[in-house]
Amino acid sequence: MIETWVYPALTAVAVLTGFVDAIAGGGGLIMMPALLFAGVPPINALATNKLQSMFGTSVACFNYARKGLVDWRANMLTIILVFAGASAGVIAVQAINTKALALVIPLLLMAVALYVLVSPRMSDEDAHQRISARGYSPVGAAIGAYDGFFGPGTGSFFTATLVGLRGFGLTRATALTKLFNLTSNIASVLFFAVGGKMFWLLGLCMAAGAMAGGWIGSHSAMKFGARLIRPLLVALSLGLTARLLWGYFAA
Incomplete structure (x- = not known):
């Protein structure tokens, strides 16, 4: 039974997470720590978090698309493969031990943070692309599968690979990241819902906060560009690394 105070409290937290x-x-x-602290069981917390994230990401994606930063048609193959990958990840996570993966992912996140810090490509200027949209689609599928299977750092992986491989400027890469994140979230929500893992009322309350945060965050990113995205991307990558390592060694 979820206590009454949890609903407004987590809705407020969702504004921050959406941003x-x-x-x-x-x-x-x-x-996720906020949901667990509120007494939501882990599998239900994971499912409900995906629900609120889907709504927040949809608002951010819509705002980026309105500014012409999202090319739906050119990335349709990646969208399809991200959806398939995320679906497979959600199914697989129910049968596979994630202990080893929990140690590997912090290393990847540290690599992302280092790349963002030292790479001259991490700006708002588009550069020469190394692979096409079609060539990127297997990379997107792999990240989508990881998102369905485990999750932390998915946005960082999408953004870093879109900059490094597709040659996009940081703001445009962030916009496409929201499109791919939304796709993987939809797949995850569908499979968790079928499995009966969703806390719908709590998730929809949180979704309202996430949508507000997503609207503010996407407009801030488009206004300030790489000046805002780059330091926040580094901070989140390092924060996730510390949190995952702590969870791994404390377990």
Whole structure:
């Protein structure tokens, strides 16, 4: 039984996570501990977090698309494969031990943070792309599968690979990241809902906060560009790394 105070409290937290997710991803670093602290069982917390994240990401994605930063048609193959990958990840996580993965992911996140810090490509200027949209689609599928399977740092992985491989400027890469995040969230929500893991009332209350945060965050990212996205991306990558390592060694 969820206590009454949990609903407004987690809705307020969702405003912050929606803001963070719209810019750099990683809002789950904040929301998941809050859900667990409120007494939500782990599997239900994971499902309900995906629900609120889906709504917040949809608002951010809509705002980026309105500014012409999202090319739906050129990325349709990646969208399809991200959905398939995330679906497979949600199914697989129910049968596979994630202990080893919990140690590998912090290393990848540290690499992302280092890349963002030292790479001259981490700006708002588009650069020469190394692979096409079609060539990127297997990369997107792999990250989508990871999001369905485990999750933390997905936005950082999408953004870093879109900059490094597709040659996009940081704001445009962030916009496409929201499109791919939304796709993987939809897949996760569908499979968790079918499994009966969703706390619908709590998730929809949180969704209202996430949508407000997503609207503010996406507009802030478009206004300030790489000046805001770059430091927040580094901070979230390092924060996720510390949180995952702590969870791994404390277990």
